Amino acid sequence: GQQVMQIPQYQHVQEGEDFTTYCNSSTTLSNIQWYKQRPGGHPVFLIQLVKSGEVKKQKRLTFQFGEAKKNSSLHITATQTTDVGTYFCAGSNSGYALNFGKGTSLLVTP
Amino acid sequence: DGGITQSPKYLFRKEGQNVTLSCEQNLNHDAMYWYRQDPGQGLRLIYYSQIVNDFQKGDIAEGYSVSREKKESFPLTVTSAQKNPTAFYLCASSNRGQGEYEQFFGPGTRLTVL
Numbered sequence: 001g002q003q004v005m006q007i008p009q010y011q012h013v014q015e016g017e018d019f020t021t022y023c024n025s026s027t028t029l030s031n032i033q034w035y036k037q038r039p040g041g042h043p044v045f046l047i048q049l050v051k052s053g054e055v056k057k058q059k060r061l062t063f064q065f066g067e068a069k070k071n072s073s074l075h076i077t078a079t080q081t082t083d084v085g086t087y088f089c090a091g092s093n094s095g096y097a098l099n100f101g102k103g104t105s106l107l108v109t110p
Numbered sequence: 111d112g113g114i115t116q117s118p119k120y121l122f123r124k125e126g127q128n129v130t131l132s133c134e135q136n137l138n139h140d141a142m143y144w145y146r147q148d149p150g151q152g153l154r155l156i157y158y159s160q161i162v163n164d165f166q167k168g169d170i171a172e173g174y175s176v177s178r179e180k181k182e183s184f185p186l187t188v189t190s191a192q193k194n195p196t197a198f199y200l201c202a203s204s205n206r207g208q209g210e211y212e213q214f215f216g217p218g219t220r221l222t223v224l
Contacts, residue, residue: 009150031210042200042215043153050210088152092209097143097168102152 004091006101013108019076021104023089030093032065032072037103038085046074046087079108113137114216116201121221123195131186131219133201140206142184143213146170147198156199159184160206188221195223 003026013019023032031050035043047056049065049072056063062075072091076083086105090098114135123129135142141160145153155168159178173192178184184203188195200218204211 006152033212035213042218043202043213044215045212048210048212090153090209097155097158098209098213099155100145100153102150 004089004099004101006089006104008104009102010105011107013079013106015081015108015110016078019079019083019106021074021087021089021106023072023074023091023101025070025091025099027093028069029091030069031091032069033090033092033098034063034072034074035088035090035100036085037088041085043088076106079106081108081110084108114201114203114214116199116216116219118219119217121219123221123223125223126190128190129188129195129221131188131199131201131221133184133186133216134182135184135201135203135214135216136182137203137214138181139203139214140181141204141211142178143202143204144168144174144176144184144186145200145202147200147218153200156186195221197221 005024033048034046037043047063053067054065060077064073086103088103090100092098117132143158144156154170156174157176159165162181175187198220201216202213204213
């Protein structure tokens with residue numbers, strides 16, 4: 001079945017450094033979503049990408065969807081301590097459920 | 111105030127007992143989901159329901175059961191057949207059952223089986 005792989009599993013950065021997490025699917029996706037889960041909290045939707053090569057920005061966050069619609073990335077510029085949490089990608093291939101990656105846990109030290 | 115509620119937040123049970131986790135939403139969403147989260151494992155789908163009185167197994171349905179008698183409610187029963195039930199359980203809902211819709215998550219229930 002469809003699998004979504006996410007790397008790295010953990011990332012520790014100094015405040016102000018950039019951060020990137022990558023997501024790869026074994027099959028072509030119809031769309032990909034990104035979620036953020038703060039420590040002790042629940043996942044919260046960030047964004048959805050649908051088009052091949054799509055790039056979307058939310059302040060310091062940049063999301064990309066690959067040309068082949070099999071990979072995606074989330075880049076955070078100049079991390080802040082409020083960025084701490086686990087970032088999940090979740091892909092769908094027009095089915096009825098999302099397949100979540102295992103997530104990247106980001107730790108930001110001041 | 112719209113959202114998803116799960117109760118209780120923490121639940122302790124003895125091994126061999128069935129336990130039911132509650133999930134209620136007032137977002138008027140058609141689809142609801144149950145996920146299990148273990149450290150380093152991400153979210154794994156247990157069951158999902160696209161409409162009332164209908165539900166499908168996810169990737170790890172063994173040892174779990176659900177019902178969807180009302181649009182607002184999607185309770186999950188963890189049975190004694192589930193070999194490793196201690197985990198964080200998340201309920202979610204979306205406007206429709208297709209993967210193109212944003213999912214809204216409840217606060218979760220942390221189940222510990224002793």
